[in-house]
């Protein structure tokens with residue numbers, strides 16, 4: 080996959096993860112703990128060369144698997160970063176997602192007390208993210224990593240998660256059946272945004288050490304070697320209650336399939352085919368949905384100010400309100416990840432199996448980008464003049480919020496929305512550049528010894 | 529109990545010293561409650577010696593900015609702003625009070641961006657302790673604002689909980705109604 084890369088970025092020092100999307104159909108995330116700084120350094124030293132850079136992945140790489148490594152704040156400390164340096168990382172990263180859960184809306188059944196796999200624990204130090212072309216390749220790479228861990232010793236695997244694309248594999252679908260990955264932010268000087276998408280943003284919105292939308296370069300954690308070319312990742316594993324979702328469509332969409340599809344479309348802002356409601360308000364248009372040149376070619380303020388097509392509370396209108404809010408370029412996220420758990424066949428009753436999305440939101444500021452998206456866009460009940468509503472897909476729902484579908488002559492109000500999704504775990508990671516990883520593997524070690 | 533949002537019933541609310549009744553965390557710390565006098569802040573800080581004239585002159589600048597672009601402050605969803613200078617002993621203090629309809633924590637970076645765009649920050653740079661790198665360091669800017677926020681211990685609203693949006697809507701309707709009456713005479 081060759082695509083234009085933004086100039087001025089040190090692509091051979093940046094992990095590929097947020098720059099290039101890989102053609103992976105399977106993935107594995109491993110959550111790790113270092114018994115000692117020395118063990119962490121040994122582990123990292125042996126893996127740095129396996130991490131794809133933006134340069135190596137951006138060209139037509141024949142790779143079948145792509146490795147990404149990121150650290151929690153506790154992990155940076157465990158691998159030997161000194162206190163003076165640790166203190167220069169932002170508060171939200173130091174505290175971690177579990178400590179900030181209530182503000183993010185991660186409450187009730189989603190509360191960090193219920194998380195497993197060590198995600199809410201200070202014992203979580205690092206994640207290795209393995210993307211693979213297919214399941215056999217993932218299994219091969221996973222065995223190689225297990226062998227490596229047993230050879231070097233001193234690294235505990237707290238938990239892992241296996242991910243697989245859902246049938247029919249031709250295109251990225253999530254468990255509710257929506258086409259995904261239609262929208263992504265772009266960086267100035269790189270790939271041009273598709274028609275209608277948010278204009279390309281400054282590199283500093285995603286990578287540390289570059290100018291951002293303020294025009295200046297924001298202060299970085301120190302030393303610069305550790306911070307430059309790094310990013311933050313907010314990880315969330317979100318369970319999707321497919322049975323609850325399908326029952327809700329049947330109960331509120333009327334007898335017909337069309338009626339039910341319309342409810343699904345109103346909550347997302349796109350038909351399950353991906354066709355945006357602003358452009359296809361009455362009937363689905365699958366060809367439009369998957370046509371990347373057309374599927375984002377719309378706005379809200381001028382084309383659908385009252386939400387007669389796309390409700391103001393629909394997922395995509397909340398997570399990217401386009402021209403209806405200020406400073407939209409300051410709240411962009413690079414989304415990565417995939418689906419886990421088996422697909423629930425149409426018309427099968429819910430089998431209670433855990434399935435959902437496990438995603439990373441990449442950014443240069445967790446508080447301004449990820450936390451803003453969760454706290455304001457997903458969960459503010461009075462977002463953009465609404466009352467008592469939250470994002471029906473990504474917001475925290477407990478049966479007390481509504482969803483209004485603007486309609487003439489009268490709006491349709493769905494009251495007491497159930498939770499279609501529940502966050503099951505999450506963490507904040509720092510995704511260092513290649514030079515930074517070499518620094519972590521050596522210099523920082525010396526300081527700690 | 530009467531409807532909490534009943535605008536016909538004037539209300540007063542006593543607020544504990546922390547600034548809130550039940551702590552509800554925001555991104556930058558505890559958020560302040562909506563009271564019968566809406567959301568608001570009171571920021572008090574000492575000015576740098578000799579900066580008084582410049583600060584006073586700034587009043588004119590903002591007057592001109594709003595005159596030219598009346599909706600320049602619209603994103604803040606304001607009712608009123610008050611800017612005061614006063615002396616304590618030999619020092620001069622600046623007080624900035626705002627009454628608005630949003631939870632400040634939610635739109636705090638937008639406010640910082642707007643302060644910068646309209647030059648409101650030029651006053652802040654005359655205050656002691658204001659971060660030098662405020663332009664690129666929104667978290668430091670926000671910390672300054674929060675550190676200098678003095679929560680009220682009592683707030684009162686003659687028409688409680690009504691938003692500026694609702695007031696303007698009502699006034700527009702009155703206008704439409706009056707002109708309808710005029711035309712039908």
Ligand code: HEM
Pocket residue numbers: 253255257258259260261262263315317318319347349394395396398399412414435436440449452453472473500
């Ligand atoms: C299980 C939960 C979720 C599901 C099923 C889901 C699904 C989707 C789908 C199908 C789209 C439309 C495709 C596209 O525009 O690329 C979308 C868009 C988006 N989602 Fe989610 N999502 C979920 C949670 C989240 C969360 C937690 C966030 C962020 C914190 C998020 C952020 C976004 C953003 C930024 C967009 C792009 C909107 C646009 O640019 O128009 N989503 N999501």
